[in-house]
Amino acid sequence: MSSPPTLPISSPQANISLGGQSQPPIATPAFRAFISRFYESVRQGFSQRRPWLELLDRTSFARPDSLTESASRIRKNxxxxRVNYLTLLASVLALSLLSHPFSLFVLLCLLGSWFFLYLFRPSDSPLVLFGRTFTDRETLGVLVVVTVVxxxxxxxxxxxxxxxxxxxGIVCTHGAFRVPEDLFLDEQEPANVGFLSFLGGAASSAAAAAAPAVAARV
Structure with a gap:
């Protein structure tokens, strides 16, 4: 007696590929690395902020005698x-965008376009819009033009x-009137650290995370 025929067994991966499902529109590992590095950089930056009560100490405010003294105070403050000042700038920017919902929506759409259509889109997945296939150079050119507009x-x-x-204006006013004689930088922290060093650290970490995705398109 002959044995019954063996039924073929298909793997879930084969079913997914035969089902016609395409790759996700964004390279999730690169995007997750970008978010993780950016979040870690921001978290480390916030750990260096000074106490807000020290920033608002009324006894440390005095009118500067000259523009030279104002510039010196601003530089030292x-x-x-710097982290507190960046937080103030970000707060003013966030409040301004929240008070203009249309501008916030347009900005989020612009950032999402850069993320999903160019930076973290799989390099082997061409962009097809309205029945036309766009190359990476064409996609980059369109995004740059849209951003400028x-x-x-x-x-x-x-x-x-x-x-x-x-x-x-708020930061410069505070820096000019805040007397910095009672402020001392940590020994491990150089006194000539720039105002944008924290932002630069976050940007460099984000760029390092996005570099592989961009390099694959060059």
């Missing part, structure tokens, strides 16, 4: 309170510039 020719740019000007 920037070195000491959105930032410089719409209300988004004015909202961002206004918020940054207000934030810088």
């Amino acid at each position: 920037f070195s000491y309170f 959105v930032v410089f020719l719409t209300s988004v740019g004015s909202v961002l510039i206004s918020a940054l000007m207000v934030g810088l």
Whole structure:
């Protein structure tokens, strides 16, 4: 007597590929690495912030005698309170965008376009819109043009510039009137650290995470 025929067994992976499901529109490992590194850099930066009560100590405020003294105070206070100042700038920017929902929506769409259509899109997955296939160079060119138009020719740019000007005004005013004689940088922290060193650290970590995805398209 002959044995019954053996039924073929298909693996779940084969079923997925035969089911017609395509790759995800974004390279999740690279995106997760980007978010993880950026979050870790921001967390480490916030751990270096100074106490807010020290920032708002009324007994340490005095009018500067000259512009030279104001510039010296601002430079010293920037070195000491740089993380606090960046937090103030980010807060003013966030409040400004929240008060302009349309600008916030457009900015989020622009950032999402860069992330999903270029930076973290799989290099072997071409972009197809309206029945046309776009190369990486064409996608980059379109995104650059759209970014320039959105930032410089719409209300988004004015909202961002206004918020940054207000934030810088608050920071410079505080730095000019805050007497820095009682401020001492940590020994392991150089006194000439720039105001944007914390932001630069976060940006460099984010760039390092996004570098493999960008290099694959060059």
